Amino acid sequence: MTSSAFSRWWRNLSDGVISTARGMRITLRTFLRKPVTVQYPDEKPDLGGRYRGIHYLEQDLCIYCDACAKACPVDCIEMDATRHGKELEWHAFTLDYNRCMLCELCVYPCPKDCIHQGEEYALVTEDREDMVRDLLTWKGLTEEQKQKVAEVEALKAQRAAGGGE
Amino acid sequence: MGLTPSFAQAPGSEVEVAVPTQDCSINMGPQHPATHGVMRLLLKADGEVLTGAQAHLGYLHRCAEKIGENVDWTQYLPYTDRYDYLSAMNNNLGYSLAVEKLMGLEVPERAQWMRVLLAELNRIASHLFAVGTYGLDLGAFTPLFYTLREREEILDLFQEICGARLTCTFIRPGGLFNDAPEGWLEKVESFLCRFEERWKEYDALLLRNKIFIERTAGIGTLSGNDAVTWGVTGPLLRASGVDWDLRRDQPYLVYDQLDFEVPLGVGRQGEVGDCWDRTEVRMSEMLASLSMIRQCLDKMPDGAIQHPDAGPVLRPAPGRAYVGVENPRGELGHWLVSDGTKHPVRVRMRSPSFCNLSVVEHLLPGAMLGDAAAILGSIDIVVGETDR
Amino acid sequence: MDGNFISHLLSASLPPGFPFWGLALLAAFLGALCVVGFVSILALVSVWLERKIAGHIQARLGPMRTGGWHGWSQTLADAIKLLTKEDVILRGADPVLFRLAPALVMGSALAMFAVLPFAPGVQFADIDLGVYFLLAVASLTTIGVIMAGWGSNNKWSLYGAMREAAQATSYEIPLALSLIPPILHFGTFSLLSATEQQSGWGGMQWYIFSDAFWVAIPSFFLFFTAALAENKRAPFDLPESESELVAGFHTEYSGLRFAFFFLEEYAAMFAASAVATAYWLGGWNFPGMTFLSTGSLWLPILGALAFLLKAMFLVCVMIWIRWTLPRLRIDQVMTLGWKYLTPLALGIMVAAAGWEAWRASL
Numbered sequence: 001m002t003s004s005a006f007s008r009w010w011r012n013l014s015d016g017v018i019s020t021a022r023g024m025r026i027t028l029r030t031f032l033r034k035p036v037t038v039q040y041p042d043e044k045p046d047l048g049g050r051y052r053g054i055h056y057l058e059q060d061l062c063i064y065c066d067a068c069a070k071a072c073p074v075d076c077i078e079m080d081a082t083r084h085g086k087e088l089e090w091h092a093f094t095l096d097y098n099r100c101m102l103c104e105l106c107v108y109p110c111p112k113d114c115i116h117q118g119e120e121y122a123l124v125t126e127d128r129e130d131m132v133r134d135l136l137t138w139k140g141l142t143e144e145q146k147q148k149v150a151e152v153e154a155l156k157a158q159r160a161a162g163g164g165e
Numbered sequence: 166m167g168l169t170p171s172f173a174q175a176p177g178s179e180v181e182v183a184v185p186t187q188d189c190s191i192n193m194g195p196q197h198p199a200t201h202g203v204m205r206l207l208l209k210a211d212g213e214v215l216t217g218a219q220a221h222l223g224y225l226h227r228c229a230e231k232i233g234e235n236v237d238w239t240q241y242l243p244y245t246d247r248y249d250y251l252s253a254m255n256n257n258l259g260y261s262l263a264v265e266k267l268m269g270l271e272v273p274e275r276a277q278w279m280r281v282l283l284a285e286l287n288r289i290a291s292h293l294f295a296v297g298t299y300g301l302d303l304g305a306f307t308p309l310f311y312t313l314r315e316r317e318e319i320l321d322l323f324q325e326i327c328g329a330r331l332t333c334t335f336i337r338p339g340g341l342f343n344d345a346p347e348g349w350l351e352k353v354e355s356f357l358c359r360f361e362e363r364w365k366e367y368d369a370l371l372l373r374n375k376i377f378i379e380r381t382a383g384i385g386t387l388s389g390n391d392a393v394t395w396g397v398t399g400p401l402l403r404a405s406g407v408d409w410d411l412r413r414d415q416p417y418l419v420y421d422q423l424d425f426e427v428p429l430g431v432g433r434q435g436e437v438g439d440c441w442d443r444t445e446v447r448m449s450e451m452l453a454s455l456s457m458i459r460q461c462l463d464k465m466p467d468g469a470i471q472h473p474d475a476g477p478v479l480r481p482a483p484g485r486a487y488v489g490v491e492n493p494r495g496e497l498g499h500w501l502v503s504d505g506t507k508h509p510v511r512v513r514m515r516s517p518s519f520c521n522l523s524v525v526e527h528l529l530p531g532a533m534l535g536d537a538a539a540i541l542g543s544i545d546i547v548v549g550e551t552d553r
Numbered sequence: 554m555d556g557n558f559i560s561h562l563l564s565a566s567l568p569p570g571f572p573f574w575g576l577a578l579l580a581a582f583l584g585a586l587c588v589v590g591f592v593s594i595l596a597l598v599s600v601w602l603e604r605k606i607a608g609h610i611q612a613r614l615g616p617m618r619t620g621g622w623h624g625w626s627q628t629l630a631d632a633i634k635l636l637t638k639e640d641v642i643l644r645g646a647d648p649v650l651f652r653l654a655p656a657l658v659m660g661s662a663l664a665m666f667a668v669l670p671f672a673p674g675v676q677f678a679d680i681d682l683g684v685y686f687l688l689a690v691a692s693l694t695t696i697g698v699i700m701a702g703w704g705s706n707n708k709w710s711l712y713g714a715m716r717e718a719a720q721a722t723s724y725e726i727p728l729a730l731s732l733i734p735p736i737l738h739f740g741t742f743s744l745l746s747a748t749e750q751q752s753g754w755g756g757m758q759w760y761i762f763s764d765a766f767w768v769a770i771p772s773f774f775l776f777f778t779a780a781l782a783e784n785k786r787a788p789f790d791l792p793e794s795e796s797e798l799v800a801g802f803h804t805e806y807s808g809l810r811f812a813f814f815f816l817e818e819y820a821a822m823f824a825a826s827a828v829a830t831a832y833w834l835g836g837w838n839f840p841g842m843t844f845l846s847t848g849s850l851w852l853p854i855l856g857a858l859a860f861l862l863k864a865m866f867l868v869c870v871m872i873w874i875r876w877t878l879p880r881l882r883i884d885q886v887m888t889l890g891w892k893y894l895t896p897l898a899l900g901i902m903v904a905a906a907g908w909e910a911w912r913a914s915l
Contacts, residue, residue: 013893016375023877026370027307027610031873036314037613048321049346052328071477073240103243103334108342109477117328191708199796213712213883302796304787304880310611376788376879534712535882538796 052102053121055095057135061114064088068106068115074099077106084149089141097123097131188216195224199302199538202548206525206541210534218529218537220522225552233512238264238479239337241512246332248516249550251294254287254323255492257336262417263488263499264338267481268474275468276340277418282461283326283336284490285454286353289360290319291493292400292447292454295545299444300371302542303380308371315363318356325349339475354462357455364451372441372448381444382435385528385540392438395524398517399495401544404430404446405438411491423460425453440543447545480507494518494545518550584677588666596819600628602865603819603872610876635815638808643706646805650704655806655813658697662820664690669827670745672837672856683744684736687828688729691783694817695721698785698792701814702802713801716883717792720782723890724789728779730898734772734905735760735832744828748836756842759835764912768905773833775898777867780825782890784818787875791883819868826867827860834863 038045047053069077076096082089107115115135125131141149194205203224209217229248233241245260246253258280265272272280297312320330326345327335335342371377387397392405402409410427412420428449430442483505489498495517502511521544528540563580601616605623608615620626642651668683670676680686695717702714738760739747751758761769782789793801803814830836837856845852881889 009892012375019373019375020874020878023370023374024873026366027873027877030307030311030612031606031609033612035609035612035614036317039614039617048325048328050326050328050343051324067477071237071240073236073243101243101332102329103246103332104328104342105240105243105334105477189708197799300879304790304794304796305878306607307611307876310613314612370877371879374879376881376885379885380879380882533882533884535791535794535797535880 047119047121051119051121052104052117053119054097054117054123054133055106055135056116056118057093057137058112058114058116059090059093059135059137061112062088062093063112065111067109067111071105071109073103073105074101076100084141084145085152087141087145087149087152089145090136090139092139093135095133095135097133098128186211193537194221199541200548201298201542201546204546204548204551206529206537208529208534208537213533213535215529215532215534215537218525220525222519222522222548222552225548227549227553229553230512230514233509235508237507238481238509239477241509242337243332243334246334247549248514248553249492249494249497249518249547250331251547252287252291252493253331253333254283254336255291255490256497257333258284259488259490259492259497259499261336261338262490263486263501264479264481266486266488267484267501267503268338268479269482270339270472270475272340272418272472273469274419274466275344276470276472278461278465279341279345279470280336281418281420281423282353282458282465283323283333285457285461286319286322287333288454288493289451290316292451293319295493296367296371296444296447299542299545300377302538303377305371305374305377308367311363311367311370315360318359322349322353322356325352337475338479340469340471342471344470350462350465353458357458360455361452364448368448372444378434378441380535380539381440381543384435384440384536385532385543386436387438387524387528389438391527392524395527396520397495397524398520399492400443400446400450401495401521401524403427404442406430411489411496415489417488417490422464423457425457425460428453440539443543443545478507480505489515492517494547494550495521514553516550516553518546518548519553522546522551584667585663588663588677592663592666592816592820592823595823596816597628597632599819599823599865599868600631600815601625602869603875604628606869606872607876610873632812635812636809640808640810641805643805645706647704647706650700651805652810654697654701654704655810656697657700658694658817659813661690661693661697662817662824664693665821665824668744669824670748670831670836671860672853675853675857676745679743679745682742684732684742684828684832687744687824688725688732691821691824692721692725694821697817698802701806702792705802705805707805709798709800710802710804713792713794713798713804716794716798717785717802719883720785720789720791720886720890723887724779724782724894727775727890727894727898728783730895730902731772731775731779732828732832733902734765734768737905737909738763738765738769739832744831744836748831748838751835752838752842756835756838756840759838760833765905765908768901768908769833771897772901772905773829775894775901776829776833777870779890779894779898780829781871781874782886784821784825784871786818786822786871788878788880789886790875790880791886794880796880822868822871823864826864826871829867830860830863834867836860 064079064081064083066079069075069079076099077094078096079093080091082091102117104117107117123131188209188211191208191210192205193208194200195203200206205221205224207219207221208215227247229244232244236244242257242260245256249256293312293316297309300306300308323333324330326349327333327343387401387405389405389407392402392407397405406429408427408429411417413425413427428446430437430446432439432442433445434441481503483503485500485502487498487500489496496515497517498515500511500513500515501509504510525541525544529537532540563576563583567576601624604627605615616624616627618624619630642648665687667677668680668686670679698717699714702710702717705711735747736742739750741747751760761773763769785792793803798804803811806814837860839855839859842852842856845855
C-alpha cells in the first residue's frame, strides 16, 4: 500500500467518523429541543385573516348579478332567484365543492363585495352530494320582503286600477 | 446458444463455462417510493448495474394545455398553480408575464418588487423540499423533516398573504391580487434570519456527511455539453458548469436591479455535474435567493399593486408571445396565442421537469441500482409538471 | 447459580420420580414461552421507542393518541392489526420457502436469547461456546431472508435477498473478529463467565474500563458497527432499502409473517446490544452491587434492570444512528466491510493478543 493510498484510506475513515458524529450532534440537539408540530385536532393552527376556505355569502347584499359564477373557472357556482321588483326571492345559491379549487377568483369581481371565503376548511363527508353546499341563509321571501313586495304589488294594482279608470 | 450452459472442455485446459445471462427488466414505479409521484421507469439491469432506462409518463396527465383553450385568460391562473405544485408562485408569474407581454402591460413598480420577493421565497421553499426529499431518496429521513419545518414557515407566510399554502393563485396578469398585510414584510425579514442558521444545519447534517458524499460525488455526471444537448435547464444545467440563468441573462421584472450570484457546480467532491454538485447548487441558490429577498425588502417602493387596465376579464390583442422564467426546476416557458377574444387560442408550456427528466436515459445506464434513486432524485422532477 | 433456573424451580416443585426427560422437555417449553413473551414485549417497547425517538429527532412528537400517555399502546394496536390482516401469498411464489422464511428468521432470533445472561441466575442455558452459538444462530436469519427474497417471486425482493447474502457474509467476519479481544481478555466463550469476571471494583470492572481499555474501546465500536450491518440497520439497511427496493425482501409479506420479520429486527438489535453489554459494558454488574448480599433477591432484579438498561441504551443509539445517516450503496457497504472493518478488526485482534500475552507473562 503506497503512502498516498494509505492516507486516503485514513482520511476516508476519519471523515466518516467525524461527519457521523457531527450529524448525530445535530440530531441530538433537535431531540432535546421542543417539537414544532401542532397537535392538530386539539390545537388549531392560526389561519391568518385571508384564509381561502369555504365560502360564505352576505345574502342581503347580493344582487343576483352572476359575476362570481361567470368568473369561476370550473363553473361550480349556480344561483337561482326570482325578482319581485327590487326584492329578490332566493331559491338556491349552490357551490359545488367537488369542483371548486378555492382559488378566490369569484370573490374579486363581485360588485357588492358580498361573497367571501371563510376559515372553515374541513370538507369531510361520506357522500358526494354533501359537497354541494347551499350558501343561502334563508330561502324565499322574508316577512320584511313580503311586506315590501305586497306594498309594491298594492301600488301596482292601485296604479293599474287608476290607469283603467 | 441455447439457454443451457455449454461446457467446452479440452484435455489439459481449464474448464470454460459459458453461462448465457439475460438482463433483468424491472419496473421502477408507477408505485415506487423514489419516483416522486406516479411515474414509471423501465430499468434494465445486469445484477446491480443498470444497462438501460426508459421513463414512461402520463399517469398524471390532466390536460392542462387543453383546459387553457376553454377558460378565460384569468381563469387559467389556478391551473398554473397545479402543474408544478411546489412552486406555484413562479408558475403564476410565468403565465402572468406572458399574458402581460401579449397585452403590452407595464406592471406597477411595487408589484414587480413583490413578485420577485414571492418568487424567490417560493424558490427557497421548493429547493428545501428538493434537498429534503433527496436525503430521503438516499435513506436519510431526518433532513426532510428539518427542511419541511422551514418550508412550513414560508407556506405560513404565503397563507397570510394570499390565503392558500400551495395553490397560491396570487400573481395575476397586471400585478397582484392583493397587497401584503400589515407587518408581513417584517415577518419575512425575521424568517430570513432564522433560516440562515438552519441552513447550516442541513449543510452539516446532509451535504457534508461522508456517506452522502460517497453516494453522490461522481455519480450521474452530466457534462456541460451533454446538458445543453439534452435541453436541461435550471440547477441541473448550472451544476454542469454552464453559466446560464434567465434571471440574469434575460432579466425580467426587476432582476436587473438586484445584485446576486449565480452558483455553479465546480466538482468540489467529485466531478463537475455530479449529483453532489446539483444538491450543492440548490443549497447555494437558497442563499442567493435569501440575499435577493433582503434587497427586495430594502428597496420595496410604495404604490399600486395592480395595473388599472387589467380587469377580471382580459382581452389581449391578437398575437403570440413566449416568455421564459427561471423556475426552481429550470426554464418554465409559456407560449400563448391570442385571437383577441377572452379565451386563449393556445396555451403551451415548456415545463422544466419534463425536459430535465429526458436525461435519465443518458445518465442511468452504467450506474448501479442504488444510484437510480440518487440520480432521479437529483434531477428533482415534479410529476405534475412532466405530465401536466 | 448456573444453567437453567426454570429446571431448578421445576425439580423443586415436581413430585419425586418424575422422569428426567420430561423435566427437560417441560423446562424447555416453559423457557421458550418466557423467551417469546419477553421478546414480544421487548419488540413492542423498542418499536414504540424508535417511533418516539425518531419523532423527537425530527422535531415532532411521534405517536401521541393511542392509549393516552404519549401513545404508549400504538405498537400494541399495530400488532393487533397485523395479526388480523389477510395473509397474502402471491401466485407464483414458492409456497414452502415463503412460509418457512419468517419462521426461520423468528426462530433464530428467539434462539439467541437462550444464552444471554440477564442477571445472576437468570439465563436459560450457559453454553461453553455461548458466543459461538450466538453468531451461528444469528447467521440463520440470513438464510431466512434469502429464502424470503427468493420465494416471493418479486424482483425487488430478490435484489434484497442477494444484497443480504453478500452483506451478512461479509460482516460476519469483522463481527466475529471484534469479539476476539474480550474473549482473549476473559479467556472464555461463555457470556456468563465473562460477565462474572467484570464484577470487581464494586461492579465497575467492565472491559472498557479495564487495563485493556485501549483495545476494548475500538473493538467495541467495531463490534457495534458490524452488528448494525449484520442486523440490517441503517446505514446498512440495504436488503430492505425503502427508497430503492420498495421494501426489499419483505415487500410481498403481510400480516403475521411481516410481523415476524419486524419482530426479528428488534429482537436481533437487542441481542447484539446484549452481547456488547455482556462483554464490554459489564453485563448485569452495576456500581453499588457489593452492598447487596449474594443471596439477596434484589441482586437478580437490579442486575436484570442494569442489564436491560445498558442494552436498551445501545438499542437507542442504533435508533439514533438510523435517523441521522443516509444509506450506503451496496458496493460501498462491501468496501467498508472488507477494506476498513476487517483490517481494523485484525489489527485490534493482534494488539489484544499481544497485550494479553504480555500481561500473562508478568
